[in-house]
Amino acid sequence: MELKQASKSEPYLYLQIAARIEKQIMNEVLKAGDKLPSVRMLCRELGHNMSTVTQAYYELESRSLIETRPRSGYYVSVLPKKRLAVPETSNPSAGAALHSQDDLIARVHQDSANPKITLLSLGVPHKSLLPIAKLNKGMIQAMRTLDGSGTSYDQVQGNDKLRREVAKWSLSWGGDLNSTDIITTAGCMNAVAYCLLATTKPGDTIAIESPAYFGILQLTQTMGLNVLELPTNATTGIELEALKKALATNKIKVCLLVSNFNNPCGSSMPAEHKKEAVKLLEHFNVPLIEDDLYGDLYFGANRPTTCKTYDESGLVLYCNSVSKTLAPGYRVGWVAPGKFKEQVMRLKFSHALSSTTITSEVVADFLKNGRYENHLRKTRQILYNNSLKYSSAIANYFPENTRVSRPEGGYFLWVELNKNVNTLDLYERAIKQNVSIAPGRMFSLKQQFDNCLRLSFGLQWSDEVEKKIKLLGLLVNK
Structure with missing residues (x-):
């Protein structure tokens, strides 16, 4: 060797x-x-x-x-029976959008209320992955040090300490931010919402990956936006040639991408693709809203860059939070909105006035004291090990023609089954066995991905989880 x-x-x-x-x-x-x-x-x-x-x-x-x-x-060790192929590049139809999948999405989310159900559907870290004791100590310390024990309003732009620490953290992905560039938000989706409000109006068209996170699809619908779903590779992300053609029509108002470890398929744009995408958007003067929620959960030796890394014009609005890494319920997020900073500030002032004071302080201290990087190192190792074991189980127990993504970070496996398999029917049969999955049709406004599903490997691997994946494989074969 x-x-x-x-x-x-x-x-x-x-x-x-x-x-x-x-x-x-x-x-x-x-x-x-x-x-x-x-x-x-x-x-x-x-x-x-x-x-x-x-x-x-x-x-x-x-x-x-x-x-x-x-x-x-x-x-x-003996590896899986075979290494499954990755899913094919998506090819969204040009037809009209379907009705929303709100009822299905709500139902899948409600599965989390039943402790008997094995949640392979929801992309959140299991509580065993979170440093709850350390966060609790941080909460007590914050109450002792903050004015009014954290009951007072914070400034509109957000906690000074948190913005400084986020700016320092941006060095990990090649960023050049300072605290004045950043506005705190109530999580990443809140940041994305402000960015969409700042850059669009009802009736505008936005370009996104396909499949896409259902929360983004729901948000765009409530805002009256038209969504153009573009072909997306399960490994390298959005197809740049398709993006270029869409931009050339002059109908795209804004582009919204999850550039690192996309939800649901786990794709990650190579650095060269990110550079090219930013140049394309600058050429057409189209803003890019970048959701980098999973960027810190990389499995390789280095943290991947972002589109914001290559932004020289201020057209990239960068969104992130600790909801998938540290504390989902704290609702601590941020946005670096570039040239749209004043618009986002006004929106935050009118919609929220202030971020949550005490949880922002706790997260700021966690970042400042080095606890965050130590926590992330352990979390990344666990998630990577989980991804290998979940993929191995799928290869061993699912039909031979199954395809599965090979993410290099994040929480998700995108599974593509035979065309004659309907994963909504599979969900109905699986939930009767106390197993929850996310059917593929949740991740598009088009009639597509009916034979696909998203599995989250955020649950700790165990014999019980393996049994549930084996059960899913048996249900697929029926």
Whole structure:
């Protein structure tokens, strides 16, 4: 086994060693049953200490890629029966929009009220992934330090400390923000709503990915906007040629993209695609609302860039929050609206006046004290391991012609089944077995994705979760 030695100055060295071994396993350079070098031998080959190499092996073991055999060493585990193909690039029809899926969406959300149901449908972190005890301590500290124990209104633009910490955090994705660029909001969807209100009026057309997060679809409908769904690749995101053609019609008022680990298909635009998209939009003078809600949940060595990274004209309105990473119920989000800052400020003043004072302070302290990065590191590792195990179970238990996405971050797997499978019917049968899924038709206003579903791997992997995925596979085969 040949492993190129990494620079000793690089962070999280054990993860880099694990990633290179994983690549050899996935490329079948190392095959199921192959014995790996001993810890001592790999230490000599790479020039690293035993604890680093041991930690790398532990990491691979936690991903179910290798296993230990008593008195024998480490071996490559048996992988899924086959590696499933990724879903095909979407091809939205040009027909009229259907009626909204509000009733179905509401029903799927209501499943969370039943503790007996295994929620493979909702894209939220399980409470076991959240640092609840540390957040509670932060809440007590905030009540002690804030004026009026946090009962007073905050300034319209938002908590000073939080905006400074968010600006510093932007360095992780190549941002160049300062605290005056940022306005706090009640979560990411609230930020997106302000941005749409600032850039559109009823009757305007916006361009989005397809499939798209159902919350965005619902929001655009309540605002009286027309939605143009564009072809989207399950790996690289929106098809740029389709976006270019749409922009050339001069009918697109604004573009809205989830550029990193899209909900629902998990796609992530490569950096070059982001650069090109920003240049295209600047050429046509069309604003881009960027939802980067999942950007910090990357599985690779580095945090991906954003479209905002390449914004030189102020046309990118960047939205984010801690709802998927730290505390969904805190409703702490923010927007860097570029040249639309004054419009967004006026909208926030008229719609909300102030953000929630105490939770903004708690999140600001969490960021400032380094707890956020430590928390994210653990969360990313768990989610990555979950994604491998969920994908493996789908490959083992679903029909052979199933396709499944291969996200490099986030929470979601987009599963494409045979054309004769209706996932709304599958939902009805699964919910009777106390399993909730998200049928594909929730993610479009068109008549499409009826044979698709979204599964969230935000639940901790367990024997029970594996049983439920196996059950879904059996229901698909019926």
